[in-house]
Amino acid sequence: MNPLADQHLYLADQSEDQRASDYPYAAPEGAYVLDHGRLLQLSDASVLEGRVAVLSVGSNRAPVQLRRKFGDKAVVPVTPLILHDCDVVHAAAISYYGAVSCTAFPSRGTDVMLNAAWLDPEQLQVMHRTEALGVAYDYVRLFTGVVTHLPVLEAGGEIVAPTQPVFGYAARRGVLDVGGGYPAGLDRIPARNRRFQTFSQASAAALVHTLAGSGEPTVDGRRSGDKPVENEARRQQQPGIAVRLEQAQCHRWIISVQIADLPAKVSCHCGKSRDPEPRSGQHPQPGRQKRDCQQVGGGNAGAKMPPEPERR
Numbered sequence: 001m002n003p004l005a006d007q008h009l010y011l012a013d014q015s016e017d018q019r020a021s022d023y024p025y026a027a028p029e030g031a032y033v034l035d036h037g038r039l040l041q042l043s044d045a046s047v048l049e050g051r052v053a054v055l056s057v058g059s060n061r062a063p064v065q066l067r068r069k070f071g072d073k074a075v076v077p078v079t080p081l082i083l084h085d086c087d088v089v090h091a092a093a094i095s096y097y098g099a100v101s102c103t104a105f106p107s108r109g110t111d112v113m114l115n116a117a118w119l120d121p122e123q124l125q126v127m128h129r130t131e132a133l134g135v136a137y138d139y140v141r142l143f144t145g146v147v148t149h150l151p152v153l154e155a156g157g158e159i160v161a162p163t164q165p166v167f168g169y170a171a172r173r174g175v176l177d178v179g180g181g182y183p184a185g186l187d188r189i190p191a192r193n194r195r196f197q198t199f200s201q202a203s204a205a206a207l208v209h210t211l212a213g214s215g216e217p218t219v220d221g222r223r224s225g226d227k228p229v230e231n232e233a234r235r236q237q238q239p240g241i242a243v244r245l246e247q248a249q250c251h252r253w254i255i256s257v258q259i260a261d262l263p264a265k266v267s268c269h270c271g272k273s274r275d276p277e278p279r280s281g282q283h284p285q286p287g288r289q290k291r292d293c294q295q296v297g298g299g300n301a302g303a304k305m306p307p308e309p310e311r312r
Contacts, residue, residue: 055168
């Protein structure tokens with residue numbers, strides 16, 4: 001495999017302040033392999049064998065974040081894809097280093113240019129820990145057809161089958177309401193046919209500070225003198241940040257299932273709700289989070305998945 005051009009742009013060291021202000025970081029448009037701290041072209045499709053495809057919607061798209069999580073001895077292949085009928089929006093949560101994190105959110109007609117990291121079993125467990133599985137994010141499986149895998153010419157073209165299972169993470173705290181009951185897309189994530197306005201990281205951080213009543217933020221979202229972990233603890237205690245939004249186009253519901261004896265959930269997507277529509281001013285019940293085309297798993301990548309719910 002040949003070295004990727006301009007890889008120094010994607011692997012530059014970051015200060016704690018830059019980790020917050022530069023989120024979600026620069027990422028190559030096409031496929032690559034993070035190989036022992038270097039970026040190489042993906043020219044051999046066999047490197048994907050025995051690995052799980054995990055959708056990257058935020059910083060996990062970026063080589064600098066993958067190297068930070070897996071170290072300089074790791075090999076992590078990454079392939080490009082398009083996520084359909086969703087946007088990547090600011091989540092109602094803040095990382096310990098001060099960045100307003102993100103999540104995928106339904107947006108009919110929107111296509112987002114993302115990638116998938118192909119993780120071995122050990123790497124997947126590391127990813128679960130860094131995503132705070134069960135606390136900050138759910139581990140989910142996307143329906144077939146929700147993503148389109150793009151060709152990798154250096155490796156022969158169409159190297160990922162359309163039926164390849166793709167997993168990912170969905171924010172448990174919902175999305176950040178930036179006004180009028182709507183989220184905002186990340187301005188650094190390329191997308192087509194966006195329906196929502198976009199916010200920079202600095203704008204999202206300033207809004208969180210306003211909602212949390214935590215004073216005037218610096219450009220990276222932290223007050224002068226704040227320690228990231230202390231700042232995170234204070235913010236997460238502010239219930240006004242965690243706003244879950246209702247969708248006008250369709251309703252979704254969640255039902256309980258078992259995945260290899262693990263408690264899990266399956267969400268469905270349709271144009272007509274099976275649940276009573278909330279009365280005016282009534283909020284959805286806890287647990288009725290909105291998920292688009294996803295199965296919410298129990299955190300065990302090796303577990304056998306049930307048949308996919310029918311898409312309607």
